[in-house]
Structures are given as structure tokens and as C-alpha cells.
Amino acid sequence: MAERDLLLRVSGLKQYFKINRRYTIKAVDGVSFEIVRGETYGLVGESGSGKSTIGRSLIRLYKPTSGEIEFNGSPISGPLGRDTKKMLRTKMQMIFQDPAASLNPRRKVMDLVAEGLDIHRLCPTAAAREEKVYGILQSVGLAREHAQRYPHQFSGGQKQRIGIARALVMNPDLIIADEAISALDVSIQAQVVNLMKDIQRKTGVAFLFISHDLSMVKYISDRIGVLHLGRLVETGDTQEIFKSPIHPYTRALLSAIPRPNPQTERDRVALRYDVHEAGIDYSHGVRRAVSPGHDVLATEEEFRRWTERVL
């Protein structure tokens, strides 16, 4: 992992939400990870584990409570300067879960896709703007004539393609895909995932893929991070984590994935995991390397116990 390839570095990110004077929700509590240019990093975890919050903090929909985020070499966690803001708003884009809700029903696809271009005044002439939109539409598998239609005239899969086109038109370095395919049908999910991989091959964009569908995350991600209760309990190379998970939560999570094979599936019982029963206090753990690039959150004693079991 050469320094020059580093696209995003998150260290000690905390995102708290103050509910009232006595009660604060620690949605994200000290999370660190890196994303290299052109890779796909998958974030998995149960609902409420903070995976969506991380995505939203990165793109500054929230103001991070503390921690450092460095994107393209500039810090983006503190107050944003004019240039940094412009860089962040063009080079980092987001695809949302519900394609229908994220598109303004009263605007045509042409204007929806070009919205970012207009705001940042990236296309000087109307003709250039049109050409750019047509080109992007084509690259996401839509036709020129689709540009004059309204969102309701498209199917769910096509709407998500428009969402991807909106992100892609800014020529970003990082796209945050927050449950971007969960709302789609199985046969359409495969189409959209193939499209995302194809785009990545052509443009070298990096993806932060946030999802609870572990089979899909395994398929699309180069590296993954497992979140639980606002902490990154394990991170590393996808193949390695799926082959030899160390943290008990990761193990329970992976064992719960249903597999399309009735004979083995019927009698398989998922591992149970409960933080309190297991007696693990995440705040005592520190990141320990299992192997280069594969980290787990554990105390020294836990680390010894868990790695022994695997090796």
C-alpha cells in the first residue's frame, strides 16, 4: 500500500449524537481505516452498527465529533476551506439506497444528471453539457432518449442507474454506495453490481460499499471492515476475513449467512454472539495485526485466545 495510492484515511473517527443533556448516542466510536485508489472497501455490520453514519460523516452530511479524515491529501474533518470544499463536493459522490426517493420527480433525467455540473459550473456551453450527459447515460447502460424523461418513467434498476450516472458525471475518485442495491430485485441487483464493477475497471474510481448483504459484499469488495456497536472490530482482505475470521462477532455474522443449498442449510445452526455474554468490552480493545493488513480489535488476552482457536 504505497503512500501515493492512498485515497482516504480515516483515523479515530467519532460521531456522537446528543439526544439531551444526559444522553448521547455514540453512533461511531473511534473508527480507523484506509481506502486505496481504485479499490472497493466494504463496510458490513448489523443495523445500528454505524455503517451508514460513517458514510454520511465522510461526505460531511454530519460534522464529525472528533477524529481525522484525509481525502486526496487534504483534511476534510475540520472546517472546510473554499478549495477543499469544492474538491470534496466533486471528487466524493454518493449513491443512496432508495433510487426513487433520491431523484426529484419534477425534473428530467438530463437536469438530474447535470445538476452537479451546473452547480460547479463545469460545463461552459449547453452543447458540452448535453454531450457529457449523453456520454454518462450511455456508460450506465441508458439511451440518449432517456434524458428527456422523468424518474417515474423508469423501473427501479434504471432509476438506480440514473443515481449512479449522477455520481459519475462529476468524475469522482470515491463513490459511497450506501445500501445502493438492497432495494432492487435479485436479478436487477446483479445487473447493477456488474455495472459498478465495469465502471470501476474503466475509470479507476474507488467504492465504499456499505451493505448488510454479506454475499454481495464478499463478491464486490477487495477489503472489508466489520462494524459492531460503532467500532470496527475486524478489517482486512476480503478473502482472508471470510476464510479465517478472528473476532467472535465476525464469526457469528459469517455463520449466519444463508446459503442456497437445502441439504446443508437445513441443519446448520448459526453461532450465537452476545457482547455481554462473551464479556467483551470493546473500549478496552486495541487494533492488533493478525497478519499484514488484517487487524482485529482485541485486548492482549482476547487476541491470544482468538488466534489460538483459529491456528
Add this chain to the structure above:
Amino acid sequence: MTFPTSSGKVNAVRGVDFDLYKGETFAVVGESGSGKSVTVKALMGLLDLNAAVIGTAAFTYEASGQETSCDLLGLSRREMRRKINGQHIAMVFQDPMTSLDPTMTIGNQLMEGMRLHYKIPRAQAYQEAVRLLKLVEIDEAEKRMKNYPHQLSGGMRQRVVIAIALSCKPDILICDEPTTALDVTIQAKILELIKDIQRTLRISVIYITHDMGVVAKVADFIAVMYAGKIIETGTAEEVFYDPRHPYTWGLLSAMPDLETSSARELYSIPGNPPNLLGDFRGDPFAPRNEFALKIDQRLEPPLFKITETHYAATWLLHEKAPRLSKMGLSALREDAML
């Protein structure tokens, strides 16, 4: 079953036949718009009033000691509500937050059905409700009785919904995407729970889902629906290990499992699910089917019999069809598996 809309009639379900026996688990699989949810809603009498339903659903149950039969589709709403819903057929919906009443305590919602249908005294209903909460593995059941839905987590809420569904001792439990809104860890627990309860109470379960992984875990029999028809049905083993319909191949191949290599492109079924507005000619899957034959454009295939339990609706099974069905399957499966 058709629905009138402003732009014409929608043929949501176009002829569905299936049998469900006592103690069995039957899974209906299909994409959104394939008609799986409306089919079971018809059984429950929960359709909108403008729906036109043709057909019969013979249901045999025990009422006051004797065996009774009735046609579920022929009953009036009032009769359905008084005799069938809850008592004999109960339903678990997808989203536990919207199917629970936010203004009632868990306890009252649990007791409501029992007190209405069986007219049992409050104290007895209370005991029964606590017992049910324990059955679905909710800790501190007495304390939880006084809680409101928003005080529980998603998994606990779905457990409560299951407990309510079981409160009137139904013969059939219908689960409409019971775990789609939940995480995998909780999903696994809920599925195991339903299985245990099914074994102890000897009830039949109908699952509606699009997740083949879930189906593999729970189902005895599977029906794959597409465009309002069952296009393949059989035992779980038959459908998973020997699927015959190209759409079933596609469904099985489109989902990556843990063995799918990232280097390969995912198999995706081209195109979009069909619009069921109005009538159409031929096999509705033909435009998306790379194995489509000429006859698919003109005539809709009937269900071909493969074994006593296994049927599929595709012309590829006709004796005059080119013998590529097996080859097509293996090519697709290998594509997805290797």
C-alpha cells in the same frame, strides 16, 4: 386475479395452483410484481375491494371438534374475519414496525386476538401471552408485556409479531418476507425459531420471499412465481439441484454465494420483469430468456411434469424441444459457481 387501474386491467395472478399439507413448509419465491404477495393476501381475504378473484381455495380445519371445509375465496370479509383470520390462518408481515400498533402495549396486542376469538378471561389470556413471549424467547416476559413497540429492537418486534400470530393457535402461518428488514444474525435466529415452533405445534408454514438462501434453510416445497404464474414447483432438493426453468437457473445464478469468485461477472437476467397490464402473447419470460424458442413467442408453455412432485412451465421440456436444457443449465451454473 385482476385489478382494475386507470390504464386498464392488471392481471396480477394468472392461475396459481398449489397444495399445502399439515406440518409442511411451502415457500413461494419470485421478484416483486410476480404475484406472490397477492396470492396469499387473497387467502387471507386482505385484498382491496376492487380486486376480481376467480378460483377456489379449499381449506379443511377443525372447528368445535369436527372437521369443516370451506372455500376461502368464497367467504365474505365478515366471515373471514370472524372464523378464519387469526384462528386458523395467521400472518407475519415484513415490517414489524408497521404491523404493530404503536399506541398499545405488547401485552394488550397479544391478548386482543385471544379474547376476541376465544372469549377467555383476561387473567387467563395474560398467562397465555406471557407463555407465548417465553416461547419466542423474549427475556423478562412479564416486564415486556407493559412495553410499547418502540421500546423493542427490530428482532424483538418481529418475535412479538410471531407470538401474536401464534396466539390463536393457527393451522397455517403465513410469513410474508419475515426477515427482509432484519440483519443476518437476527434473521437466522427468527428462522430457527419459526422452525422450532412449527415442529412443536405441528402447523403448516407458507413463506414468501425472494431470498434463495432463506428458502434453502426452511422449505420442504418450493414454488417459483413469475408474471403471476407458478413456473416451477417441486421439493427443495429438486428445485435447487435440478432446476429446469431458465428463470430458476437465472435466480440461482444471479445471487453470489460465498464461493462465487470476484473475478467473474455475476450472471444477470437481462431486461426487466414484465408489465402485467393487459394481455400478452406467448411466454412472458421469453424476452429475457436466452434459451427462448420460437414457440415461446406464440404460446405460453403449460406445466410439464418431471417427477411426481416436480413441474416446470417451459417449452424446453417438450419432447420436440432441442435437447439443450441440461447443457444450458450447467453452463450457467458453472458460470456462477466457478
